[in-house]
Amino acid sequence: MSERALLSIPVGPEDHSRGPLDAKLTVVEYGDYQCPYCGQAYPIVEKLMTTFADSMRLVFRNLPLADVHPHAEAAAEVAEAVGLQGKFWEIHDTLFENQRDLSAAALLRYVADVGADVKEATKEIADGGPRQRVEADFESAIRSGANGTPTFFVNGVRYDGSWQYEPFAEYLTQVLDGS
Amino acid sequence: MALETGVVAPEFGLLATPDQKVALSEFDGPVVLIFYPADWSPVCSDELSVFSAASRLFHARGAQLLGISVDGPWCHEVFKEQRKVAFPLLADCNPKGEVAKAYGVYREDDGTSERALFVIDRDGKVAWSEVSPVGVNPGADGALRAVEALS
Numbered sequence: 001m002s003e004r005a006l007l008s009i010p011v012g013p014e015d016h017s018r019g020p021l022d023a024k025l026t027v028v029e030y031g032d033y034q035c036p037y038c039g040q041a042y043p044i045v046e047k048l049m050t051t052f053a054d055s056m057r058l059v060f061r062n063l064p065l066a067d068v069h070p071h072a073e074a075a076a077e078v079a080e081a082v083g084l085q086g087k088f089w090e091i092h093d094t095l096f097e098n099q100r101d102l103s104a105a106a107l108l109r110y111v112a113d114v115g116a117d118v119k120e121a122t123k124e125i126a127d128g129g130p131r132q133r134v135e136a137d138f139e140s141a142i143r144s145g146a147n148g149t150p151t152f153f154v155n156g157v158r159y160d161g162s163w164q165y166e167p168f169a170e171y172l173t174q175v176l177d178g179s
Numbered sequence: 180m181a182l183e184t185g186v187v188a189p190e191f192g193l194l195a196t197p198d199q200k201v202a203l204s205e206f207d208g209p210v211v212l213i214f215y216p217a218d219w220s221p222v223c224s225d226e227l228s229v230f231s232a233a234s235r236l237f238h239a240r241g242a243q244l245l246g247i248s249v250d251g252p253w254c255h256e257v258f259k260e261q262r263k264v265a266f267p268l269l270a271d272c273n274p275k276g277e278v279a280k281a282y283g284v285y286r287e288d289d290g291t292s293e294r295a296l297f298v299i300d301r302d303g304k305v306a307w308s309e310v311s312p313v314g315v316n317p318g319a320d321g322a323l324r325a326v327e328a329l330s
Contacts, residue, residue: 005318065232067263142233145318148225160315 004106005145006157011059017087019049019057024179027171028153030141033076034069034102035149042096043163051169055176060092062137063149073134077109080130081121082114089112090114131155156179181295181310182285188212188299189281190285190324193269194252196243201245201267202297208241209329210299211322214284216291218250218258223279226294226316231265231317242298242326245269249291284310298325 009028011017011100031038049058064072075095082091094110095102103179105110124130141151145158152159152168154175161167182188186292189201195201202209211286213230214224227246244266250258255268271278272293279285279292293310296317300306308327311317 005320052308063232064229067231067265068228138232139236142229142236142319143321145268145320147229147318152316158318 005147005177007031007153007156007158010156015059015061015084016176017057017059018149020054021057023055023057024176025052025056026059026155027056027172028061030137030144030146030149030151030153031065032060032062032064032069032072032149033079034072034099036099037066037148038150039096039099041150041163042093044163044168047090047165048169048172052172052176056172060088061141062134062152063141063146064134064138065149071107073131074104074107075102076134077125077130078111078121080133081124082111082116084129085116086118087114087116091116115154143152180221181293181308182297182305184305188297188303188305189278190303191269191278192275193247193271193278194273195267195269196256197252201269202289204303206243208243208301209326211237211242211244211326212282212295212297212299213244213246213277214282214292214295214297215246215248216289216294217248218287222294222314222316223248224262224276227262227264227268229316230319231263233323234265236319237326239329247271247292248280249279286313288308296322298322298329300329319328 049056062076064076066073076087079091091114106116111121161171181328192200192202198273201288217223229242237244246268249271252270255270259268276285284295294313295310297305298307306329309321
């Protein structure tokens with residue numbers, strides 16, 4: 001039997017995080033901006049954040065599956081570059097809301113839309129920092145046993161159930177009650 | 180019962196394309212055998228996408244990935260192209276499931292194989308294996324750790 005997959009790199013200060021740092025639920029999403037399932041999961045995760053409010057912290061890490069999603073890596077790098085300007089969640093939301101067009105021109109437009117400095121973001125990407133970050137996220141995903149996009153870890157343990165709202169909320173409630 | 184650690188991995192020669200056979204003994208470094216129930220099933224598709232994406236981590240350690248199911252080579256060819264699978268998919272279809280049987284992971288009930296991973300070392304022995312529930316995609320972490328333990 002397979003063991004339960006565990007998050008290989010704990011959530012830390014480097015992570016993009018929303019919600020209280022001491023929340024009883026820490027949900028790590030490994031996602032891909034071009035993956036349609038991640039696009040479907042995005043409003044569900046938002047709704048969970050509303051439902052669990054102060055009890056839930058959300059962390060997003062990159063798992064771009066570039067073979068099947070040719071724009072995924074570029075989108076992830078853009079998100080990281082904008083993240084360096086303190087607007088990670090703004091660009092994260094914009095990318096998922098505009099998943100149908102992640103062309104290079106569109107990505108630059110979104111950078112401007114969220115009020116980030118396009119020139120600076122472009123320079124960061126050219127310098128390679130965002131790419132290294134995405135690659136590090138990717139490797140941590142594989143080492144954690146991420147098994148598709150999206151993969152969720154709840155308090156460090158891979159969640160193998162459905163991420164539709166009802167079953168996911170029910171699971172989070174159970175974890176919360178047990179903690 | 181899946182083959183145990185330490186036993187010699189059974190040799191095979193299976194079609195990787197409609198006209199090209201691949202044998203286990205062709206590979207010098209470690210080999211990861213990825214037995215999966217069927218082309219096109221959602222869980223299998225995700226599993227192979229993850230291994231494809233992770234293939235650079237395996238290649239960096241000199242390991243070769245090979246997928247195996249009972250589907251025929253023509254089916255594999257279309258599946259591989261559509262899902263952009265980055266490693267060979269071998270057709271265990273003639274006779275059906277022969278290699279899965281040799282590795283102890285054939286499912287008589289539905290004529291497919293278990294969702295099983297084997298890491299074969301340079302000496303051709305089973306160094307690590309894992310059988311997952313058919314509905315659960317195992318991810319690539321266990322196989323990657325096993326390959327790293329060999330080097």
